[in-house]
Amino acid sequence: MDNTAFERWLESVSATFLxxxxxxxxxxxxxxxxxSGAAQLRHLSNGLETLLKRDFLRLLPLELAFYLLRWLDPQTLLTCCLVCKQWNKVINSCTEVWQGVCRELGWKTDESIQDAAHWKGVYLKAKLRMMQLKDQEAFVTSSLIGHSARVYAxxxxxxxxxxxxxDLSAKLWDVRTGQCIYGIQTHTCATVKFDEQKLVTGSFDNTVACWEWSTGAKIQQFRGHTGAVFSVDYNDELDVLVSGSADFSVKVWSLSAGACLNTLTGHTEWVTKVILQKSEVESVVHSPGDYILLSADKYEIKVWPLGREINCKCLKTLSVSEDRSISLQPRLQFDGRYIVCSSDLGVYQWDFASFEIIRVIKMQDPANLSLLSFGEVFALLFDNHFLYVMDLRTEAISGRWPLPAYRKSKRGSSFLAGVTSWLNGLDGGNDSGLVFATSMPDHSIHLVLWKENG
Structure with missing residues (x-):
């Protein structure tokens, strides 16, 4: 059949086909x-692949491809990386996508790092860590043994x-190795705080003392309280030490001289927590950089201005119930911007600039669930059986870890959180070291530490 006849035939067949x-x-x-024969079937196969299997990701401009990829969940993204080299190249070059999935897991992202492969690697490491939290595989435990009587502070x-x-001693331990670095003779310690040179202790004998680590010598003693001292804090720049006591008072001392500069009254219960911290926000009554003293008892938190002028009046009294029907737990936290404290109803967060309650996290069993530490992304809580990691964005529990039968004190000093920077967002480096410590009935200290993330 010549070409002219073929074209007429093809036109007729096409019209009939339509x-x-x-x-x-x-x-x-x-x-x-x-x-059809082999040649026709091969031609048909090649033509269909071109018509039906268009690679839209390759054909689209990168900006549109990145926009579409942001709608995919992380697991689908990883699957798409396996389709072909071109898809893998496009997906691995989308920094915003991988930064976004990292943030969803509670990971910090440094906007200055624009290497998508870096953030993909961070995501894979983050995913592993979050799976470990969920499966109770993120932590390991160890014990510190050396005391011969109850460990309270x-x-x-x-x-x-x-x-x-x-046992009238204080010890300083390297958590990583479990070795005791210093051990000095003291009094019965209800609370301790230290730096490189010195240790400050508050005691059940109603006194506060300052000791030198290297020699064990008592540098200074602070006498004046008529009840046990449950909390101390100090600042070398101000040369000030503050203490909270069972005598319902807060005392302000000269750190170097040991003299009492002021006694702050107004509490009607044991003062179980004092915090000395710079304000990072401004309000009508304080400015950024002002030193602030917080003191807490069973029902109230009091805010005091504490700068060069030692004599001060209470700026504000915070509580969660006017009739004192709701008790506060002695896990007061203040970072200069927010005040956080847990109660018999849940966890309360106050804005320090306005003193307004900005968040209340209701918990199923707040009477038994205690707050350890509160961050921007995660919170660490525990009860008689488990340590819990809560995602504060959803208020869901991300993971838990079993705890042994320990001595849980209502005053809150025989347990504490370790490294807390990860609560503001994990970064692949701050998920290491101590997570939780508590004293045990056998006088040892039980430690919960991050497992090395491979």
Whole structure:
């Protein structure tokens, strides 16, 4: 058949084909395929691949491809990376996508790092860590053994844990190795705080003392309280030490001289927590950089201005119930911007600029569930059986860890959180070191630490 005759035939067949319904068209194609040889079938296969298998991700501009990829969940993204080299290249070059999925897991993202492969690696590591939290595989435990009587006072800083005991001693431990670095003779310690040179202790004998680590010598003693001292804090720049006591008072001392500068009254219950911290926000009554003293008892938190002028009046009294029907737990936290404290109803967060309650997290069993530490992304809580990690964005429990039968004190000093920077967002480096410590009935200290993330 010559070309002219073929073109007339093809035009006639095409017109007839277009007049058929779908079923008739399908039957016609099936018949033609059955009559085709190898060359025709190869041609048909190549043509169909071009028509039906268009790679839209490759054809789209990168900006549109990135926009579409942001709608995919992380697991689908990882699956798409396996489709072909081109898809893997496009997906691995989308920094915003991988930064976004990292943030969803509670990971910090540094906007200055624009390497998508870096953030993909961070995501994979983050996913592993979050799965470990869920499956109770994120932590390991160890014990510190050395005291011969009840351990009540605990304080953690920079990889070192200080313990104060009824055996009239205080010890400083390297949490990583479990080795005791210093051990000095003291009094019965109800609270401790330390730095590189000194240790400050509050005691059940109603006194506060300052000791030198290297020699064990008592540098200073602070006498004046008529009840046990449950909490201390100090600031070398101000040369000030503050203490909260069972005599319902807060005392302000000269750290170097040991003299009492002021006694702050107004509490009607044991003062179980004092915090000395700079304000990071401004309000009508304070400015950024002002030193603020917080003191807490069973029902109230009092806010005091404490700068160069030692004599001060209470700025504000915070509570969660006017009739004192709701008790506060002694886990007061203040970072200069927010005040956080748990109660018999749940966890309360106050804005320090306005003193308004900005968040209340209701818990199923708040009477038994205690707050350890509160961050921007996660919170650490525990009860008689488990340590819990809560995602504050959803208020859902991300993971838990079993705890042994320990001595849980209502005053809250025989347990503490370790490294807390990860509560503001994990970054792949701050999920290490101490998570939780508590004293045990056998006078040892039980530690919960992050497992190394491979």
């Amino acid at each position: 007049s058929l319904n779908d079923q008739q068209r399908n039957q016609s194609l099936d018949h033609l395929i059955s009559l 605990l304080y953690y800083k920079d990889g070192l844990l200080c313990t104060g005991s009824d």
